Amino acid sequence: xxxxxxxxxxxxxxxxxxxxxxxxxxxxxxxxxxxxxxxxxxxxxxxxxxxxxxxxxxxxxxxxxxxxxxxxxxxxxxxxxxxxxxxxxxxxxxxxxxxxxxxxxxxxxxxxxxxxxxxxxxxxxxxxxxxxxxxxxxxxxxxxxxxxxxxxxxxxxxxxxxxxxxxxxxxxxxxxxxxxxxxxxxxxxxxxxxxxxxxxxxxxxxxxxxxxxxxxxxxxxxxxxxxxxxxxxxxxxxxxxxxxxxxxxxxxxxxxxxxxxxxxxxxxxxxxxxxxxxxxxxxxxxxxxxxxxxxxxxxxxxxxxxxxxxxxxxxxx
Amino acid sequence: xxxxxxxxxxxxxxxxxxxxxxxxxxxxxxxxxxxxxxxxxxxxxxxxxxxxxxxxxxxxxxxxxxxxxxxxxxxxxxxxxxxxxxxxxxxxxxxxxxxxxxxxxxxxxxxxxxxxxxxxxxxxxxxxxxxxxxxxxxxxxxxxxxxxxxxxxxxxxxxxxxxxxxxxxxxxxxxxxxxxxxxxxxxxxxxxxxxxxxxxxxxxxxxxxxxxxxxxxxxxxxxxxxxxxxxxxxxxxxxxxxxxxxxxxxxxxxxxxxxxxxxxxxxxxxxxxxxxxxxxxxxxxxxxxxxxxxxxxxxxxxxxxxxxxxxxxxxxxxxxxxxxxxxxxxxxxxxxxxxxxxxxxxxxxxxxxxxxxxxxxxxxxxxxxxxxxxxxxxxxxxxxxxxxxxxxxxxxxxxxxxxxxxxxxxxxxxxxxxxxxxxxxxxxxxxxxxxxxxxxxxxxxxxxxxxxxxxxxxxxxxxxxxxxxxxxxxxxxxxxxxxxxxxxxxxxxxxxxxxxxxxxxxxxxxxxxxxxxxxxxxxxxxxxxxxxxxxxxxxxxxxxxxxxxxxxxxxxxxxxxxxxxxxxxxxxxxxxxxxxxxxxxxxxxxxxxxxxxxxxxxxxxxxxxxxxxxxxxxxxxxxxxxxxxxxxxxxxxxxxxxxxxxxxxxxxxxxxxxxxxxxxxxxxxxxx
Numbered sequence: 001x002x003x004x005x006x007x008x009x010x011x012x013x014x015x016x017x018x019x020x021x022x023x024x025x026x027x028x029x030x031x032x033x034x035x036x037x038x039x040x041x042x043x044x045x046x047x048x049x050x051x052x053x054x055x056x057x058x059x060x061x062x063x064x065x066x067x068x069x070x071x072x073x074x075x076x077x078x079x080x081x082x083x084x085x086x087x088x089x090x091x092x093x094x095x096x097x098x099x100x101x102x103x104x105x106x107x108x109x110x111x112x113x114x115x116x117x118x119x120x121x122x123x124x125x126x127x128x129x130x131x132x133x134x135x136x137x138x139x140x141x142x143x144x145x146x147x148x149x150x151x152x153x154x155x156x157x158x159x160x161x162x163x164x165x166x167x168x169x170x171x172x173x174x175x176x177x178x179x180x181x182x183x184x185x186x187x188x189x190x191x192x193x194x195x196x197x198x199x200x201x202x203x204x205x206x207x208x209x210x211x212x213x214x215x216x217x218x219x220x221x222x223x224x225x226x227x228x229x230x231x232x233x234x235x236x237x238x239x240x241x242x243x244x245x246x247x248x249x250x251x252x253x254x255x256x257x258x259x260x261x262x263x264x265x266x267x268x269x270x271x272x273x274x275x276x277x278x279x280x281x282x283x284x285x286x287x288x289x290x291x292x293x294x295x296x297x298x299x300x301x302x303x304x305x306x307x308x309x310x311x312x313x314x315x316x317x
Numbered sequence: 318x319x320x321x322x323x324x325x326x327x328x329x330x331x332x333x334x335x336x337x338x339x340x341x342x343x344x345x346x347x348x349x350x351x352x353x354x355x356x357x358x359x360x361x362x363x364x365x366x367x368x369x370x371x372x373x374x375x376x377x378x379x380x381x382x383x384x385x386x387x388x389x390x391x392x393x394x395x396x397x398x399x400x401x402x403x404x405x406x407x408x409x410x411x412x413x414x415x416x417x418x419x420x421x422x423x424x425x426x427x428x429x430x431x432x433x434x435x436x437x438x439x440x441x442x443x444x445x446x447x448x449x450x451x452x453x454x455x456x457x458x459x460x461x462x463x464x465x466x467x468x469x470x471x472x473x474x475x476x477x478x479x480x481x482x483x484x485x486x487x488x489x490x491x492x493x494x495x496x497x498x499x500x501x502x503x504x505x506x507x508x509x510x511x512x513x514x515x516x517x518x519x520x521x522x523x524x525x526x527x528x529x530x531x532x533x534x535x536x537x538x539x540x541x542x543x544x545x546x547x548x549x550x551x552x553x554x555x556x557x558x559x560x561x562x563x564x565x566x567x568x569x570x571x572x573x574x575x576x577x578x579x580x581x582x583x584x585x586x587x588x589x590x591x592x593x594x595x596x597x598x599x600x601x602x603x604x605x606x607x608x609x610x611x612x613x614x615x616x617x618x619x620x621x622x623x624x625x626x627x628x629x630x631x632x633x634x635x636x637x638x639x640x641x642x643x644x645x646x647x648x649x650x651x652x653x654x655x656x657x658x659x660x661x662x663x664x665x666x667x668x669x670x671x672x673x674x675x676x677x678x679x680x681x682x683x684x685x686x687x688x689x690x691x692x693x694x695x696x697x698x699x700x701x702x703x704x705x706x707x708x709x710x711x712x713x714x715x716x717x718x719x720x721x722x723x724x725x726x727x728x729x730x731x732x733x734x735x736x737x738x739x740x741x742x743x744x745x746x747x748x749x750x751x752x753x754x755x756x757x758x759x760x761x762x763x764x765x766x767x768x769x770x771x772x773x774x775x776x777x778x779x780x781x782x783x784x785x786x787x788x789x790x791x792x793x794x795x796x797x798x799x800x801x802x803x804x805x806x807x808x809x810x811x812x813x814x815x816x817x818x819x820x821x822x823x824x825x826x827x828x829x830x831x832x833x834x835x836x837x838x839x840x841x842x843x844x845x846x847x848x849x850x851x852x853x854x855x856x857x858x859x860x861x862x863x864x865x866x867x868x869x870x871x872x873x874x875x876x877x878x879x880x881x882x883x884x885x886x887x888x889x890x891x892x893x894x895x896x897x898x899x900x901x902x903x904x905x906x907x908x909x910x911x912x913x914x915x916x917x918x919x920x921x922x923x924x925x926x927x928x929x930x931x932x933x934x935x936x937x938x939x940x941x942x943x944x945x946x947x948x949x950x951x952x953x954x955x956x957x958x959x960x961x962x963x964x965x966x967x968x969x970x971x972x973x974x975x976x977x978x979x980x981x982x983x984x985x986x987x988x989x
Contacts, residue, residue: 056875076861122772127895135903
């Protein structure tokens with residue numbers, strides 16, 4: 001492995017971290033424009049993060065050590081997961097560390113500790129958030145895994161770099177299973193990122209919130225880390241969609257610095273486009289009741305299962 | 318030689334059981350007994366591990382005991398060595414826990430004699446090499462564990478649990494007895510060697526598979542044979558619960574593997590065998606975790622969750638059977654390795670969690686989660702160990718539970734090549750069930766840990782709890798350390814399982830993993846899939862610590878304590894927190910209305926009325942109401958009818974005997 005590959009790997013890790021607040025700000029800005037508001041600058045999340053991290057932490061009396069450790073754990077799990085998704089370059093030195101199933105499970109690790117943190121202080125809002133988050137996850141995670149099944153049955157691998165390479169080859173063709181998988185992934189991404197119609201990232205109306213209820217007791221640097229982690233998760237899901245379903249323009253290992261730079265620009269453009277689509281979708285739909293969410297996600301699970309079943313059955317045809 | 322030594326050690330355990338009858342009267346008696354169990358289990362563990370890793374040929378030993386024409390046959394091969402490791406690891410840790418826990422036992426004379434006997438019984442099952450020795454040891458294990466379940470026999474719930482356990486154990490042994498009878502054939506070759514050598518006709522072999530699934534499955538807790546398990550496991554003292562749930566269910570899995578993969582032989586497998594086991598495993602996994610989510614009793618939740626994990630193990634075994642039936646031995650090796658890895662993992666984290674529940678029980682006297690809470694402040698070490706166990710069982714990387722589930726998923730992904738149509742539909746469906754159960758398990762353990770250890774105390778007992786003793790803590794941390802170790806170095810475990818898989822799979826096993834760069838786990842091939850728990854843990858540790866250091870150095874490290882924010886309305890009463898019931902409510906509404914016919918009824922009194930508002934939840938146990946209740950009703954109906962036969966005069970009895978004799982003789986005459 002050349003030194004440049006390791007540098008690119010490190011650069012990719014830093015890039016997702018640096019881009020994460022910008023993407024969140026970008027989605028907010030586009031949404032504000034769609035609502036004919038001016039909206040804060042896309043750079044606002046950076047300012048928020050800096051401001052939050054400088055403030056002191058106000059810790060509830062009943063909070064335990066878990067509450068203080070959880071933000072770092074969540075951040076670590078999400079950052080590792082996000083940097084294992086190929087963004088602008090595939091086949092990097094550490095791409096074999098974890099495959100797609102492991103990335104899904106790392107997201108599970110982050111969710112597990114976030115839900116525990118919601119229960120830690122012992123307030124009813126924390127509990128409502130944790131319990132609903134786990135209900136959503138209990139359908140979203142299997143749907144995601146069925147999407148992984150579909151992909152890996154097609155590509156013959158669960159390594160993301162290899163999946164991306166496979167999707168660029170000609171023998172993919174147009175497949176029903178892939179369309180179903182894309183739909184399932186998009187639904188899961190919306191649910192997991194606490195977006196409308198499942199949850200509203202901007203709400204502080206008590207009974208409708210899920211993610212915001214869990215993190216209600218966080219303040220200062222802890223809140224900054226939680227916010228950064230949520231942004232990282234959004235980047236992760238958009239990168240995942242881009243890497244699997246639109247891998248065009250991705251550089252492969254040892255491509256040279258010019259190719260890497262070019263690929264990075266394309267990647268940023270993909271993220272921007274994804275952000276616009278997300279904002280459009282969010283502005284054009286109403287939030288649904290919590291107990292309608294299971295039908296929404298159940299549809300994703302069934303779509304994923306259908307996609308996998310089609311492939312299992314069509315193998316022998 | 319080695320086998321003789323193992324046998325002597327088992328005799329030491331039995332002798333310790335004898336000492337257990339007098340130990341409660343002596344000062345330190347229970348200490349001595351648990352120390353002896355700890356020492357014997359540790360030696361057994363090391364010997365079995367050495368035998369497994371050395372990869373030596375199976376050892377045999379025959380003794381003139383047992384049935385006079387058969388004798389007692391013992392055998393130590395890779396399969397028994399692996400399960401000996403699992404059993405004695407659990408046994409050693411439970412004994413270490415017992416050293417501290419024993420002081421809290423109210424009626425030690427009901428625990429001490431049976432505890433070492435239970436350990437000896439489980440070990441003997443693994444060593445048995447003929448049907449008589451196997452069934453004898455199996456029953457010995459069942460009865461000694463039944464005695465332990467009945468240790469606190471004054472509680473009426475325990476009496477019911479013990480009775481149900483006894484009935485189900487008898488049923489299971491009956492099924493196994495019939496299975497061995499079919500395997501032995503008309504010549505009565507009850508030695509395992511003879512069974513291995515003989516070829517069972519296909520129809521009978523299928524019957525043996527079904528009987529083994531019933532017999533071993535009833536002990537392991539396969540749905541619908543699981544009903545006794547969540548009652549009996551929590552009734553025993555906690556370290557025994559750990560043994561029953563973490564270890565004895567594995568002995569049952571051993572029984573299934575021994576009969577189906579070894580005695581019947583994978584060569585005689587037919588594809589639908591795999592389908593049957595797969596379907597049983599998938600249904601068991603999802604139903605087990607759904608039941609667990611509905612429980613508020615910590616130990617019963619853990620016991621129901623054992624049912625889920627048994628399902629995952631049987632999914633792996635079913636896949637292996639399906640692959641073997643289609644002569645795809647490499648994939649079968651992957652599925653078998655995944656199943657055996659999960660056997661080890663589950664014994665680690667389930668023992669850990671039961672020990673943690675035991676520590677909570679001794680500290681607070683409570684098993685009901687609705688009366689616990691906030692224990693992380695008063696039992697910080699127990700909480701940490703329980704947290705590691707919860708994360709491991711929820712299949713979170715970088716801990717061990719994830720690795721075995723990951724390997725099971727990889728085995729599922731390799732199965733589109735299976736030619737049978739039914740399997741083509743079944744395998745992805747089982748994959749979805751597995752994914753669903755993994756996600757629900759995480760919810761279940763957020764509930765178990767979050768309600769028990771986090772939040773604010775819900776009862777005075779929880780508020781005044783104290784940290785448990787050092788022996789119990791060290792037992793829990795040994796297991797927690799092993800969970801982490803098996804998670805970050807999975808390649809070594811897979812290599813250790815190699816000889817076992819080779820034995821069961823006609824020599825085919827996974828390639829050696831230890832020479833992979835960075836100790837990566839690459840079960841199939843580098844282009845297919847790989848996972849490196851060590852690097853994942855390192856990356857997470859480095860990024861988490863770096864973030865903490867950077868923020869504390871350059872931003873702020875100030876902390877101020879204050880009342881909770883709670884959207885501006887903090888309520889001082891701990892009753893306003895989320896409870897176990899309210900945590901499970903969304904999942905109950907999504908899944909429970911289908912599976913448990915869950916109904917919620919809200920009674921809201923009119924304004925001015927002083928009665929409290931009530932929310933009543935009604936749950937139905939589908940298995941109990943559909944399967945067991947009708948059987949029990951039928952048994953009672955028949956016995957009530959037959960009851961008149963007990964009160965006849967001697968004249969009528971004699972005429973009954975005469976009538977029976979006439980019918981028999983007529984039958985004989987006609988048949989001739």
